[in-house]
Amino acid sequence: MANKGRVAELANGILLLVGGRENISYFTHCVTRLRFTVKDKSLIDKKEIEILKGVIGTNWSGDQFQVIIGQEVDKVYEIICSVSGISAEKSIDENLDPETAEDGKKFSIKKIGNNIVSYLSSTMFTIVPILIGASLCKTVNSLFGPGVLNLYSDTSDLYIMFEFLYNALFYFLPIFVGYTAAKTLKTNVLMGMFLGAMIIVPNFMALVGVRDTFSIFGVSVPVANYSQTFFPVVLGVWVMSYVHKFLKKVIPDVVSSIFVPFLTILVMTFMMFVVCAPLGSAVGEYIGAFFTYMGSSNPILRIIGSTLLAAIMPFITLMGMHLPVYMPAITNLLTTGSESFVMPIGQVYSYAVYGMALGAVIKFRKKENKSLATGYFVSGIIGGVSEPTLYGICLNNKSGMMILAACCGIGGLISGILSPGVCNMAPANIFSTIAVWAPLGTSNIIRGLILQIASFVIGVLGVVLFDKLKEE
Numbered sequence: 350m351a352n353k354g355r356v357a358e359l360a361n362g363i364l365l366l367v368g369g370r371e372n373i374s375y376f377t378h379c380v381t382r383l384r385f386t387v388k389d390k391s392l393i394d395k396k397e398i399e400i401l402k403g404v405i406g407t408n409w410s411g412d413q414f415q416v417i418i419g420q421e422v423d424k425v426y427e428i429i430c431s432v433s434g435i436s437a438e439k440s441i442d443e444n445l446d447p448e449t450a451e452d453g454k455k456f457s458i459k460k461i462g463n464n465i466v467s468y469l470s471s472t473m474f475t476i477v478p479i480l481i482g483a484s485l486c487k488t489v490n491s492l493f494g495p496g497v498l499n500l501y502s503d504t505s506d507l508y509i510m511f512e513f514l515y516n517a518l519f520y521f522l523p524i525f526v527g528y529t530a531a532k533t534l535k536t537n538v539l540m541g542m543f544l545g546a547m548i549i550v551p552n553f554m555a556l557v558g559v560r561d562t563f564s565i566f567g568v569s570v571p572v573a574n575y576s577q578t579f580f581p582v583v584l585g586v587w588v589m590s591y592v593h594k595f596l597k598k599v600i601p602d603v604v605s606s607i608f609v610p611f612l613t614i615l616v617m618t619f620m621m622f623v624v625c626a627p628l629g630s631a632v633g634e635y636i637g638a639f640f641t642y643m644g645s646s647n648p649i650l651r652i653i654g655s656t657l658l659a660a661i662m663p664f665i666t667l668m669g670m671h672l673p674v675y676m677p678a679i680t681n682l683l684t685t686g687s688e689s690f691v692m693p694i695g696q697v698y699s700y701a702v703y704g705m706a707l708g709a710v711i712k713f714r715k716k717e718n719k720s721l722a723t724g725y726f727v728s729g730i731i732g733g734v735s736e737p738t739l740y741g742i743c744l745n746n747k748s749g750m751m752i753l754a755a756c757c758g759i760g761g762l763i764s765g766i767l768s769p770g771v772c773n774m775a776p777a778n779i780f781s782t783i784a785v786w787a788p789l790g791t792s793n794i795i796r797g798l799i800l801q802i803a804s805f806v807i808g809v810l811g812v813v814l815f816d817k818l819k820e821e
Contacts, residue, residue: 356421359403360428363416366401368392370433375535377471378426381736382408383416384471390414406740408667411464413471419728419737471533472583473676476525480774483518486511487773491787519577519683523549526579530586536593540610544585544617548575548626563622570622573630577683579676580629585621592616639677643690645768652765655694659761662698663753667739682771687789692771696785696797697760697804699777703729704808705753705816706738709745712813715820733776745818756811760804769796777801 367373367385372393375386387393393414399407403425405417418425430436490511493500501507518525523545531541547553553563554574562569575581596609596616643654665674678691706726713719725738743749772788775781786797812818 355403356424357428359401359418360425361432362401363398363404363425364429364433366394366398367414367416370435373433373435376426376429376435377475378422379475381405381417381419381422381734383418383422383426383429385414385416386412387414405737406744417736417740419734468530468533468587469583469676472526472530473579475529475532479518479525483515483774485775485781486514487775490515491773492784521545521549522577522579522683523575523582526582527586530583531590534586534590536586536590537613540589540593540613540617541582541586543614544589544621545582547618548581548621565622566619568619568623571627573626575626575630578630578680580632580680581621581626582629584629585617585625588620588625589613589617592620645689648766651690651768652762655690655765656758656761658691659694659697659764660754660758662694662757663702663739663743663750666698666735667750679774682774687770687772689768689770693764693769693797693800694757694761696771696777696801697764698757699729699733699735700801700804701753701756701760701808701811702735702738702743704805704810705742705749705756705812706730706808707805708809708812708816709738709742709818711809712816712818713820718818718820730779733778733781742812742818746816749816752811752816753808756804756807759807760800763803764800767796767800769793769800771797 363383364370368387368389369392372387372389373385374388377384385393395407398404398416403418403421405419407417408415490503490508492498494508495501495503524542525545527541527543527545528538531538553572554576556563556572557574560572563572564570593609593613596612597605600608600612643651645651662674675691675695678688682688682692703726706722706729709722710719710726713722721741725741728734728737739753743753769786770789770793771785772793773785775785777785782798782801783794786794
Protein backbone atom coordinates (compact mmCIF):
# COMPACT_ATOMS: atom_id res chain seq x y z
CA MET A 350 0.00 0.00 0.00
CA ALA A 351 2.85 2.34 0.84
CA ASN A 352 4.38 1.70 -2.57
CA LYS A 353 1.07 2.49 -4.31
CA GLY A 354 0.82 5.72 -2.36
CA ARG A 355 4.35 6.72 -3.37
CA VAL A 356 3.65 6.02 -7.06
CA ALA A 357 0.36 7.95 -6.88
CA GLU A 358 2.13 10.90 -5.26
CA LEU A 359 4.78 10.85 -7.99
CA ALA A 360 2.15 10.69 -10.75
CA ASN A 361 0.14 13.58 -9.32
CA GLY A 362 3.28 15.64 -8.84
CA ILE A 363 4.37 15.15 -12.45
CA LEU A 364 0.90 15.95 -13.78
CA LEU A 365 0.81 19.20 -11.82
CA LEU A 366 4.33 20.25 -12.85
CA VAL A 367 3.80 19.69 -16.58
CA GLY A 368 0.97 22.21 -16.45
CA GLY A 369 -1.96 19.94 -15.67
CA ARG A 370 -4.37 18.08 -17.92
CA GLU A 371 -5.22 21.23 -19.88
CA ASN A 372 -1.62 21.61 -21.08
CA ILE A 373 -1.26 18.05 -22.41
CA SER A 374 -2.07 17.50 -26.09
CA TYR A 375 -0.60 14.00 -26.44
CA PHE A 376 0.67 11.56 -23.82
CA THR A 377 2.36 8.19 -24.20
CA HIS A 378 5.22 6.24 -22.70
CA CYS A 379 7.96 3.76 -23.62
CA VAL A 380 9.89 1.28 -21.49
CA THR A 381 11.32 3.88 -19.09
CA ARG A 382 9.98 7.32 -20.06
CA LEU A 383 6.75 9.29 -19.87
CA ARG A 384 6.43 11.24 -23.14
CA PHE A 385 4.43 14.48 -23.16
CA THR A 386 3.53 16.74 -26.06
CA VAL A 387 2.30 19.96 -24.49
CA LYS A 388 0.59 23.13 -25.66
CA ASP A 389 2.74 25.56 -23.70
CA LYS A 390 6.31 24.52 -22.87
CA SER A 391 6.73 27.42 -20.44
CA LEU A 392 4.25 25.80 -18.03
CA ILE A 393 6.57 22.84 -17.44
CA ASP A 394 8.62 23.16 -14.25
CA LYS A 395 11.56 21.01 -15.32
CA LYS A 396 13.69 21.58 -12.23
CA GLU A 397 10.91 20.70 -9.80
CA ILE A 398 10.08 17.54 -11.74
CA GLU A 399 13.71 16.41 -11.60
CA ILE A 400 13.81 16.58 -7.78
CA LEU A 401 10.68 14.46 -7.35
CA LYS A 402 11.47 11.17 -5.66
CA GLY A 403 11.22 8.48 -8.34
CA VAL A 404 12.24 10.69 -11.26
CA ILE A 405 15.61 9.73 -12.75
CA GLY A 406 15.82 12.68 -15.13
CA THR A 407 14.09 14.70 -17.86
CA ASN A 408 14.81 15.41 -21.50
CA TRP A 409 13.46 17.32 -24.48
CA SER A 410 13.38 15.42 -27.80
CA GLY A 411 12.01 17.72 -30.48
CA ASP A 412 8.67 18.95 -29.17
CA GLN A 413 8.36 16.00 -26.81
CA PHE A 414 9.06 16.35 -23.08
CA GLN A 415 10.30 13.10 -21.55
CA VAL A 416 10.30 12.19 -17.86
CA ILE A 417 12.56 9.23 -17.13
CA ILE A 418 10.99 7.00 -14.49
CA GLY A 419 12.47 3.56 -15.04
CA GLN A 420 10.72 0.28 -14.29
CA GLU A 421 7.60 1.83 -12.73
CA VAL A 422 6.80 4.02 -15.74
CA ASP A 423 3.70 2.00 -16.70
CA LYS A 424 2.22 2.39 -13.21
CA VAL A 425 2.83 6.14 -13.19
CA TYR A 426 1.41 6.40 -16.71
CA GLU A 427 -1.79 4.56 -15.76
CA ILE A 428 -2.37 6.79 -12.71
CA ILE A 429 -1.83 10.00 -14.70
CA CYS A 430 -4.28 8.78 -17.35
CA SER A 431 -6.78 7.81 -14.66
CA VAL A 432 -6.72 11.03 -12.65
CA SER A 433 -6.57 13.32 -15.69
CA GLY A 434 -9.10 11.56 -17.89
CA ILE A 435 -6.55 11.08 -20.70
CA SER A 436 -7.14 7.97 -22.79
CA ALA A 437 -4.08 6.18 -24.19
CA GLU A 438 -6.18 4.98 -27.12
CA LYS A 439 -7.67 8.26 -28.31
CA SER A 440 -6.16 11.36 -29.85
CA ILE A 441 -6.09 14.40 -27.57
CA ASP A 442 -7.76 17.56 -28.77
CA GLU A 443 -5.02 20.12 -29.36
CA ASN A 444 -6.38 23.68 -29.14
CA LEU A 445 -3.32 25.90 -29.00
CA ASP A 446 -3.73 29.47 -27.87
CA PRO A 447 -2.94 32.15 -30.48
CA GLU A 448 0.59 32.78 -29.23
CA THR A 449 1.55 29.10 -29.23
CA ALA A 450 -0.10 28.48 -32.57
CA GLU A 451 1.82 31.38 -34.04
CA ASP A 452 5.05 29.95 -32.67
CA GLY A 453 4.17 26.65 -34.35
CA LYS A 454 4.02 28.39 -37.73
CA LYS A 455 7.54 29.73 -37.51
CA PHE A 456 9.84 28.03 -39.99
CA SER A 457 13.29 26.80 -39.06
CA ILE A 458 15.55 23.95 -40.15
CA LYS A 459 15.97 22.99 -36.49
CA LYS A 460 12.20 22.75 -35.99
CA ILE A 461 11.85 20.54 -39.08
CA GLY A 462 14.64 18.29 -37.85
CA ASN A 463 13.12 18.07 -34.37
CA ASN A 464 9.70 17.24 -35.82
CA ILE A 465 11.15 14.48 -37.99
CA VAL A 466 13.03 12.95 -35.07
CA SER A 467 9.97 13.21 -32.82
CA TYR A 468 7.76 11.60 -35.49
CA LEU A 469 10.13 8.70 -36.11
CA SER A 470 10.82 8.13 -32.41
CA SER A 471 7.14 8.17 -31.38
CA THR A 472 6.19 5.92 -34.29
CA MET A 473 8.78 3.25 -33.57
CA PHE A 474 8.93 3.39 -29.76
CA THR A 475 5.38 2.04 -29.54
CA ILE A 476 6.42 -1.04 -31.50
CA VAL A 477 9.64 -1.73 -29.60
CA PRO A 478 8.15 -4.06 -26.89
CA ILE A 479 6.47 -6.35 -29.44
CA LEU A 480 9.53 -6.00 -31.67
CA ILE A 481 11.65 -7.42 -28.86
CA GLY A 482 9.08 -10.12 -28.05
CA ALA A 483 8.90 -11.32 -31.66
CA SER A 484 12.68 -11.21 -31.96
CA LEU A 485 12.99 -13.48 -28.93
CA CYS A 486 10.92 -16.08 -30.82
CA LYS A 487 13.62 -16.02 -33.49
CA THR A 488 16.24 -16.15 -30.74
CA VAL A 489 14.75 -19.34 -29.31
CA ASN A 490 15.10 -21.06 -32.69
CA SER A 491 18.61 -19.69 -33.16
CA LEU A 492 19.74 -20.97 -29.75
CA PHE A 493 17.85 -24.24 -29.32
CA GLY A 494 17.33 -25.15 -32.98
CA PRO A 495 19.84 -26.49 -35.52
CA GLY A 496 21.99 -23.35 -35.28
CA VAL A 497 23.60 -24.01 -31.86
CA LEU A 498 22.21 -26.66 -29.46
CA ASN A 499 20.32 -28.63 -32.13
CA LEU A 500 17.58 -29.75 -29.74
CA TYR A 501 15.05 -29.82 -32.57
CA SER A 502 15.15 -29.66 -36.37
CA ASP A 503 14.03 -26.88 -38.68
CA THR A 504 11.18 -29.13 -39.87
CA SER A 505 9.70 -29.64 -36.39
CA ASP A 506 6.39 -28.05 -35.43
CA LEU A 507 8.11 -26.16 -32.61
CA TYR A 508 10.59 -24.55 -34.99
CA ILE A 509 7.83 -23.70 -37.47
CA MET A 510 5.69 -22.19 -34.68
CA PHE A 511 8.44 -19.83 -33.49
CA GLU A 512 9.12 -18.84 -37.10
CA PHE A 513 5.54 -17.81 -37.80
CA LEU A 514 5.35 -15.98 -34.45
CA TYR A 515 8.39 -14.00 -35.56
CA ASN A 516 6.91 -13.37 -39.01
CA ALA A 517 3.56 -12.35 -37.53
CA LEU A 518 5.22 -9.04 -36.68
CA PHE A 519 8.03 -8.66 -39.17
CA TYR A 520 6.16 -9.69 -42.33
CA PHE A 521 3.24 -7.42 -41.42
CA LEU A 522 5.46 -4.63 -40.05
CA PRO A 523 4.03 -2.04 -42.53
CA ILE A 524 0.59 -2.47 -40.96
CA PHE A 525 1.89 -1.99 -37.41
CA VAL A 526 3.88 1.05 -38.48
CA GLY A 527 0.81 2.43 -40.27
CA TYR A 528 -1.09 2.32 -36.99
CA THR A 529 1.58 3.90 -34.81
CA ALA A 530 2.51 6.55 -37.40
CA ALA A 531 -1.13 7.60 -37.81
CA LYS A 532 -1.57 7.70 -34.04
CA THR A 533 1.54 9.86 -33.69
CA LEU A 534 0.25 12.32 -36.30
CA LYS A 535 -3.27 12.19 -34.84
CA THR A 536 -4.80 11.15 -38.14
CA ASN A 537 -7.07 8.21 -39.03
CA VAL A 538 -5.36 5.10 -37.61
CA LEU A 539 -7.39 2.62 -39.65
CA MET A 540 -6.40 4.46 -42.82
CA GLY A 541 -2.77 4.29 -41.67
CA MET A 542 -3.08 0.53 -41.26
CA PHE A 543 -4.71 0.33 -44.69
CA LEU A 544 -1.67 2.02 -46.26
CA GLY A 545 0.56 -0.63 -44.73
CA ALA A 546 -1.76 -3.43 -45.88
CA MET A 547 -2.07 -2.24 -49.47
CA ILE A 548 1.65 -2.66 -50.23
CA ILE A 549 1.77 -6.25 -48.90
CA VAL A 550 -1.67 -7.44 -50.04
CA PRO A 551 -1.39 -11.05 -51.38
CA ASN A 552 -2.58 -10.06 -54.88
CA PHE A 553 0.32 -7.64 -55.22
CA MET A 554 2.87 -9.86 -53.48
CA ALA A 555 1.96 -12.68 -55.88
CA LEU A 556 3.37 -10.53 -58.71
CA VAL A 557 6.84 -10.37 -57.12
CA GLY A 558 9.20 -12.42 -59.27
CA VAL A 559 6.55 -12.77 -61.94
CA ARG A 560 6.35 -9.20 -63.25
CA ASP A 561 8.79 -6.31 -63.04
CA THR A 562 6.20 -3.51 -63.22
CA PHE A 563 2.53 -2.86 -62.60
CA SER A 564 0.31 -0.01 -63.81
CA ILE A 565 -1.34 2.31 -61.29
CA PHE A 566 -3.74 4.67 -63.08
CA GLY A 567 -1.54 4.43 -66.19
CA VAL A 568 1.75 4.97 -64.36
CA SER A 569 4.22 2.09 -64.37
CA VAL A 570 5.48 1.22 -60.88
CA PRO A 571 7.99 -1.41 -59.73
CA VAL A 572 6.76 -4.69 -58.34
CA ALA A 573 8.71 -5.26 -55.14
CA ASN A 574 8.48 -6.99 -51.79
CA TYR A 575 7.65 -4.27 -49.25
CA SER A 576 7.09 -6.60 -46.30
CA GLN A 577 9.37 -5.98 -43.29
CA THR A 578 9.75 -2.30 -44.30
CA PHE A 579 8.68 0.86 -42.50
CA PHE A 580 10.04 3.81 -44.52
CA PRO A 581 7.30 3.62 -47.22
CA VAL A 582 4.53 3.69 -44.63
CA VAL A 583 6.17 6.40 -42.52
CA LEU A 584 6.29 8.60 -45.62
CA GLY A 585 2.82 7.55 -46.76
CA VAL A 586 1.05 8.26 -43.47
CA TRP A 587 2.65 11.71 -43.33
CA VAL A 588 1.28 12.49 -46.82
CA MET A 589 -2.06 10.93 -45.97
CA SER A 590 -2.48 13.13 -42.89
CA TYR A 591 -2.60 16.19 -45.17
CA VAL A 592 -4.72 14.52 -47.86
CA HIS A 593 -7.28 13.30 -45.33
CA LYS A 594 -7.45 16.67 -43.60
CA PHE A 595 -7.89 18.51 -46.93
CA LEU A 596 -10.67 16.20 -48.14
CA LYS A 597 -12.55 16.51 -44.83
CA LYS A 598 -12.37 20.27 -45.21
CA VAL A 599 -13.61 20.57 -48.82
CA ILE A 600 -16.16 17.72 -49.03
CA PRO A 601 -19.63 18.55 -47.62
CA ASP A 602 -20.49 16.80 -44.38
CA VAL A 603 -23.56 15.15 -45.87
CA VAL A 604 -21.40 12.96 -48.17
CA SER A 605 -18.07 13.05 -46.30
CA SER A 606 -18.52 9.61 -44.73
CA ILE A 607 -18.59 8.10 -48.23
CA PHE A 608 -16.23 10.20 -50.32
CA VAL A 609 -13.53 11.14 -47.79
CA PRO A 610 -12.35 7.54 -47.24
CA PHE A 611 -12.89 6.58 -50.89
CA LEU A 612 -10.95 9.53 -52.33
CA THR A 613 -8.27 9.19 -49.64
CA ILE A 614 -7.77 5.57 -50.72
CA LEU A 615 -7.55 6.50 -54.41
CA VAL A 616 -5.13 9.37 -53.87
CA MET A 617 -2.97 7.38 -51.46
CA THR A 618 -2.94 4.31 -53.71
CA PHE A 619 -1.26 6.46 -56.35
CA MET A 620 1.05 8.13 -53.81
CA MET A 621 2.04 4.89 -52.10
CA PHE A 622 2.88 2.87 -55.21
CA VAL A 623 4.24 5.69 -57.36
CA VAL A 624 6.12 7.76 -54.75
CA CYS A 625 6.27 6.57 -51.14
CA ALA A 626 6.92 2.85 -51.54
CA PRO A 627 9.63 3.15 -54.24
CA LEU A 628 11.20 6.19 -52.54
CA GLY A 629 11.01 4.73 -49.06
CA SER A 630 12.37 1.43 -50.29
CA ALA A 631 15.23 3.19 -52.10
CA VAL A 632 16.09 5.29 -49.02
CA GLY A 633 16.12 2.18 -46.88
CA GLU A 634 18.27 0.34 -49.41
CA TYR A 635 20.78 3.18 -49.73
CA ILE A 636 21.08 3.69 -45.98
CA GLY A 637 21.29 -0.04 -45.47
CA ALA A 638 23.96 -0.20 -48.17
CA PHE A 639 25.89 2.53 -46.32
CA PHE A 640 25.92 0.53 -43.10
CA THR A 641 26.77 -2.63 -45.02
CA TYR A 642 29.63 -0.74 -46.62
CA MET A 643 30.85 0.60 -43.29
CA GLY A 644 30.64 -2.87 -41.77
CA SER A 645 32.53 -4.53 -44.60
CA SER A 646 34.80 -1.70 -45.81
CA ASN A 647 38.55 -1.55 -45.35
CA PRO A 648 39.58 -2.16 -41.71
CA ILE A 649 40.81 1.37 -41.05
CA LEU A 650 37.58 3.07 -42.17
CA ARG A 651 35.43 0.54 -40.32
CA ILE A 652 37.42 0.94 -37.09
CA ILE A 653 37.37 4.76 -37.23
CA GLY A 654 33.63 4.89 -37.97
CA SER A 655 32.78 2.34 -35.31
CA THR A 656 34.87 4.14 -32.67
CA LEU A 657 33.33 7.55 -33.38
CA LEU A 658 29.72 6.31 -33.49
CA ALA A 659 30.18 4.35 -30.25
CA ALA A 660 31.70 7.39 -28.51
CA ILE A 661 28.70 9.60 -29.30
CA MET A 662 26.06 6.92 -28.71
CA PRO A 663 25.60 7.90 -25.01
CA PHE A 664 24.73 11.47 -26.03
CA ILE A 665 22.41 10.27 -28.82
CA THR A 666 20.63 8.07 -26.27
CA LEU A 667 20.53 10.89 -23.72
CA MET A 668 18.70 13.08 -26.25
CA GLY A 669 16.24 10.28 -27.03
CA MET A 670 17.42 10.09 -30.66
CA HIS A 671 18.88 6.58 -30.61
CA LEU A 672 15.94 4.84 -32.28
CA PRO A 673 16.15 6.83 -35.55
CA VAL A 674 19.84 5.90 -35.66
CA TYR A 675 19.00 2.23 -35.23
CA MET A 676 16.11 2.11 -37.70
CA PRO A 677 18.23 1.92 -40.90
CA ALA A 678 20.35 -0.76 -39.23
CA ILE A 679 17.18 -2.68 -38.35
CA THR A 680 16.17 -2.48 -42.01
CA ASN A 681 19.54 -3.88 -43.01
CA LEU A 682 19.21 -6.62 -40.39
CA LEU A 683 15.77 -7.60 -41.66
CA THR A 684 16.97 -7.57 -45.27
CA THR A 685 20.29 -9.42 -44.98
CA GLY A 686 19.86 -11.41 -41.77
CA SER A 687 22.67 -9.66 -39.88
CA GLU A 688 24.14 -6.22 -39.21
CA SER A 689 27.77 -5.66 -38.24
CA PHE A 690 28.16 -1.92 -37.74
CA VAL A 691 25.42 -0.13 -35.73
CA MET A 692 23.84 -3.04 -33.86
CA PRO A 693 27.12 -4.28 -32.31
CA ILE A 694 27.70 -0.70 -31.12
CA GLY A 695 24.34 -0.96 -29.40
CA GLN A 696 25.73 -3.96 -27.52
CA VAL A 697 28.88 -1.98 -26.68
CA TYR A 698 26.86 0.91 -25.26
CA SER A 699 24.53 -1.34 -23.23
CA TYR A 700 27.25 -3.47 -21.66
CA ALA A 701 29.46 -0.45 -20.93
CA VAL A 702 26.50 1.10 -19.08
CA TYR A 703 25.86 -2.11 -17.13
CA GLY A 704 29.56 -2.23 -16.26
CA MET A 705 29.41 1.32 -14.94
CA ALA A 706 26.46 0.33 -12.74
CA LEU A 707 28.47 -2.53 -11.22
CA GLY A 708 31.46 -0.21 -10.87
CA ALA A 709 29.25 2.17 -8.89
CA VAL A 710 28.12 -0.70 -6.63
CA ILE A 711 31.80 -1.37 -5.92
CA LYS A 712 32.80 2.26 -5.46
CA PHE A 713 29.87 3.73 -3.53
CA ARG A 714 30.34 3.67 0.24
CA LYS A 715 26.87 4.55 1.48
CA LYS A 716 24.50 1.62 1.78
CA GLU A 717 21.57 3.43 0.15
CA ASN A 718 23.69 4.42 -2.85
CA LYS A 719 24.96 0.86 -3.25
CA SER A 720 21.34 -0.33 -3.13
CA LEU A 721 20.30 2.12 -5.86
CA ALA A 722 23.25 1.20 -8.05
CA THR A 723 22.46 -2.50 -7.57
CA GLY A 724 18.93 -1.85 -8.80
CA TYR A 725 20.30 -0.03 -11.85
CA PHE A 726 22.64 -2.94 -12.57
CA VAL A 727 19.89 -5.56 -12.27
CA SER A 728 17.47 -3.59 -14.46
CA GLY A 729 20.20 -3.46 -17.10
CA ILE A 730 21.80 -6.88 -17.06
CA ILE A 731 18.45 -8.70 -16.67
CA GLY A 732 15.91 -6.28 -18.12
CA GLY A 733 18.10 -4.73 -20.83
CA VAL A 734 17.21 -1.19 -19.70
CA SER A 735 20.05 1.36 -19.67
CA GLU A 736 18.29 4.61 -18.71
CA PRO A 737 18.36 4.17 -14.89
CA THR A 738 22.16 3.84 -14.94
CA LEU A 739 22.51 6.57 -17.56
CA TYR A 740 20.64 9.09 -15.43
CA GLY A 741 21.49 7.77 -11.98
CA ILE A 742 25.20 7.00 -12.41
CA CYS A 743 26.55 8.48 -15.65
CA LEU A 744 25.01 11.89 -14.92
CA ASN A 745 26.01 11.72 -11.27
CA ASN A 746 28.81 14.23 -11.93
CA LYS A 747 30.38 16.18 -14.78
CA SER A 748 32.86 13.46 -15.69
CA GLY A 749 30.36 10.58 -15.78
CA MET A 750 29.20 11.02 -19.39
CA MET A 751 32.74 11.61 -20.63
CA ILE A 752 33.87 8.39 -18.94
CA LEU A 753 30.96 6.52 -20.56
CA ALA A 754 31.81 8.05 -23.94
CA ALA A 755 35.45 6.97 -23.53
CA CYS A 756 34.41 3.45 -22.49
CA CYS A 757 32.04 3.19 -25.48
CA GLY A 758 34.72 4.56 -27.79
CA ILE A 759 37.13 1.83 -26.70
CA GLY A 760 34.35 -0.73 -27.14
CA GLY A 761 33.64 0.70 -30.61
CA LEU A 762 37.30 0.30 -31.47
CA ILE A 763 37.14 -3.38 -30.46
CA SER A 764 33.89 -3.77 -32.43
CA GLY A 765 35.53 -2.30 -35.52
CA ILE A 766 38.45 -4.72 -35.20
CA LEU A 767 36.39 -7.86 -34.49
CA SER A 768 33.39 -6.92 -36.67
CA PRO A 769 30.85 -9.39 -35.20
CA GLY A 770 27.37 -9.50 -36.72
CA VAL A 771 24.15 -9.08 -34.73
CA CYS A 772 21.53 -11.48 -36.09
CA ASN A 773 18.30 -10.52 -34.30
CA MET A 774 16.59 -7.84 -32.23
CA ALA A 775 16.95 -9.57 -28.86
CA PRO A 776 17.52 -7.07 -26.02
CA ALA A 777 21.04 -6.64 -24.69
CA ASN A 778 20.88 -8.65 -21.48
CA ILE A 779 22.31 -11.78 -19.90
CA PHE A 780 19.66 -14.00 -21.49
CA SER A 781 20.62 -13.05 -25.03
CA THR A 782 24.41 -12.90 -24.72
CA ILE A 783 24.88 -15.83 -27.11
CA ALA A 784 21.63 -15.72 -29.06
CA VAL A 785 22.27 -12.36 -30.76
CA TRP A 786 25.40 -13.78 -32.41
CA ALA A 787 24.45 -17.45 -32.79
CA PRO A 788 23.05 -17.71 -36.34
CA LEU A 789 26.39 -16.73 -37.89
CA GLY A 790 28.26 -19.57 -36.23
CA THR A 791 30.82 -20.25 -33.52
CA SER A 792 33.40 -17.68 -34.68
CA ASN A 793 30.80 -14.91 -34.58
CA ILE A 794 29.65 -16.03 -31.11
CA ILE A 795 33.21 -15.86 -29.78
CA ARG A 796 33.84 -12.41 -31.26
CA GLY A 797 30.51 -11.16 -29.97
CA LEU A 798 31.09 -12.47 -26.44
CA ILE A 799 34.56 -10.89 -26.39
CA LEU A 800 32.96 -7.57 -27.38
CA GLN A 801 30.27 -7.77 -24.69
CA ILE A 802 32.65 -8.86 -21.92
CA ALA A 803 35.28 -6.27 -22.89
CA SER A 804 32.71 -3.45 -22.96
CA PHE A 805 31.37 -4.55 -19.56
CA VAL A 806 34.82 -4.76 -17.93
CA ILE A 807 35.85 -1.40 -19.41
CA GLY A 808 32.68 0.15 -17.94
CA VAL A 809 33.46 -1.28 -14.49
CA LEU A 810 37.05 -0.04 -14.60
CA GLY A 811 35.99 3.36 -15.92
CA VAL A 812 33.95 4.02 -12.78
CA VAL A 813 36.25 2.33 -10.27
CA LEU A 814 39.40 4.06 -11.53
CA PHE A 815 38.25 7.43 -12.78
CA ASP A 816 34.70 8.38 -11.76
CA LYS A 817 34.25 10.73 -8.80
CA LEU A 818 30.81 9.64 -7.71
CA LYS A 819 28.80 11.94 -5.46
CA GLU A 820 27.60 10.26 -2.29
CA GLU A 821 24.75 12.73 -1.58
